Amino acid sequence: xxxxxxxxxxxxxxxxxxxxxxxxxxxxxxxxxxxxxxxxxxxxxxxxxxxxxxxxxxxxxxxxxxxxxxxxxxxxxxxxxxxxxxxxxxxxxxxxxxxxxxxxxxxxxxxxxxxxxxxxxxxxxxxxxxxxxxxxxxxxxxxxxxxxxxxxxxxxxxxxxxxxxx
Amino acid sequence: xxxxxxxxxxxxxxxxxxxxxxxxxxxxxxxxxxxxxxxxxxxxxxxxxxxxxxxxxxxxxxxxxxxxxxxxxxxxxxxxxxxxxxxxxxxxxxxxxxxxxxxxxxxxxxxxxxxxxxxxxxxxxxxxxxxxxxxxxxxxxxxxxxxxxxxxxxxxxxxxxxxxxxxxxxxxxxxxxxxxxxxxxxxxxxxxxxxxxxxxxxxxxxxxxxxxxxxxxxxxxxxxxxxxxxxxxxxxxxxxxxxxxxxxx
Numbered sequence: 001x002x003x004x005x006x007x008x009x010x011x012x013x014x015x016x017x018x019x020x021x022x023x024x025x026x027x028x029x030x031x032x033x034x035x036x037x038x039x040x041x042x043x044x045x046x047x048x049x050x051x052x053x054x055x056x057x058x059x060x061x062x063x064x065x066x067x068x069x070x071x072x073x074x075x076x077x078x079x080x081x082x083x084x085x086x087x088x089x090x091x092x093x094x095x096x097x098x099x100x101x102x103x104x105x106x107x108x109x110x111x112x113x114x115x116x117x118x119x120x121x122x123x124x125x126x127x128x129x130x131x132x133x134x135x136x137x138x139x140x141x142x143x144x145x146x147x148x149x150x151x152x153x154x155x156x157x158x159x160x161x162x163x164x165x166x
Numbered sequence: 167x168x169x170x171x172x173x174x175x176x177x178x179x180x181x182x183x184x185x186x187x188x189x190x191x192x193x194x195x196x197x198x199x200x201x202x203x204x205x206x207x208x209x210x211x212x213x214x215x216x217x218x219x220x221x222x223x224x225x226x227x228x229x230x231x232x233x234x235x236x237x238x239x240x241x242x243x244x245x246x247x248x249x250x251x252x253x254x255x256x257x258x259x260x261x262x263x264x265x266x267x268x269x270x271x272x273x274x275x276x277x278x279x280x281x282x283x284x285x286x287x288x289x290x291x292x293x294x295x296x297x298x299x300x301x302x303x304x305x306x307x308x309x310x311x312x313x314x315x316x317x318x319x320x321x322x323x324x325x326x327x328x329x330x331x332x333x334x335x336x337x338x339x340x341x342x343x344x345x346x347x348x349x350x351x352x353x354x355x356x357x358x359x360x361x362x363x364x365x366x367x368x369x370x371x372x373x374x375x376x377x378x379x380x381x382x383x384x385x386x387x388x389x390x391x392x393x394x395x396x397x398x399x400x401x402x403x404x405x406x407x408x409x410x411x412x413x414x415x
């Protein structure tokens with residue numbers, strides 16, 4: 001198979017324009033969804049991975065990738081979905097975490113503490129993205145999208161989303 | 167791979183996919199009816215994870231079949247007798263206790279099954295198991311806590327979970343009896359029973375519950391003989407595709 005050299009940096013920069021439709025402040029690069037870009041003959045192959053198997057954003061994201069790359073002049077684009085290794089919040093960029101917090105969603109902790117099967121474990125300490133207080137509590141292990149849990153700040157009283165352990 | 171083995175792999179993938187789809191559909195019936203908003207969102211999020219797992223498995227089965235089948239045709243156009251899900255997942259939601267017990271019994275089964283399958287030599291199947299296991303671990307923890315809360319809660323919640331146990335326990339035997347396709351593939355399904363029982367008994371103990379003994383176990387779902395409930399589920403699930411073939415959202 002012939003492999004043409006491509007300017008990967010430019011391609012990644014281009015894919016920065018593709019946002020997660022459910023968390024529009026994050027690009028798919030920030031989320032760590034894009035796993036690889038390869039040129040096979042005249043076909044550009046982009047490998048993406050879902051955050052959760054049922055994430056409804058994946059179809060929209062795949063279409064948006066095609067659009068961006070078409071604009072850049074790539075006529076043949078193949079989107080490959082890969083699920084192994086499985087996505088983890090560790091793949092989220094530092095820039096992505098900063099943007100999340102600014103947007104009002106608590107980013108995943110660097111080392112998530114409650115990612116085991118222990119029952120009734122104490123809530124993970126999560127910092128409020130609004131007032132920076134650590135005085136927060138979990139309202140529900142599930143939230144507005146598959147990847148988030150719901151928290152509330154006991155100081156400023158604001159509810160907020162937190163990227164759940166994964 | 168010889169033809170028989172390849173057919174068994176298709177059947178096994180469909181069995182796993184049907185389990186996930188039917189329980190996903192059942193849980194989705196709670197949408198807008200949960201006891202409190204947060205739990206309504208929780209059970210429907212689990213539904214979404216299960217339907218996501220079902221999609222991956224149907225796509226895999228369609229690829230193996232290579233006869234023009236798609237994930238959609240497999241979910242929407244097969245008949246009741248062609249579904250290979252276990253009887254447990256098609257049982258009605260009942261009250262919250264029954265839904266939680268069904269989830270707990272199934273999630274704990276799925277947890278050990280996927281742990282086992284992530285080492286399977288079929289790479290795609292192993293990858294789906296590895297990915298799904300992360301989601302299932304979350305479902306298992308959440309539903310375990312509910313069993314303890316209900317079992318060791320009030321007199322009312324305890325009596326309701328006892329009733330659910332009486333209703334659902336008879337469908338757990340089937341989980342560990344290998345279907346012909348599992349035997350063909352060398353899937354040691356009965357070997358999972360030990361870990362599953364241990365997990366269930368640990369949670370039951372804390373919930374002040376006891377696993378029923380000497381119960382007649384119903385079987386048949388894994389080979390297409392279902393309880394009356396599946397037909398009604400499929401009627402609702404498949405309605406649009408039956409009435410407007412090929413209709414897209």
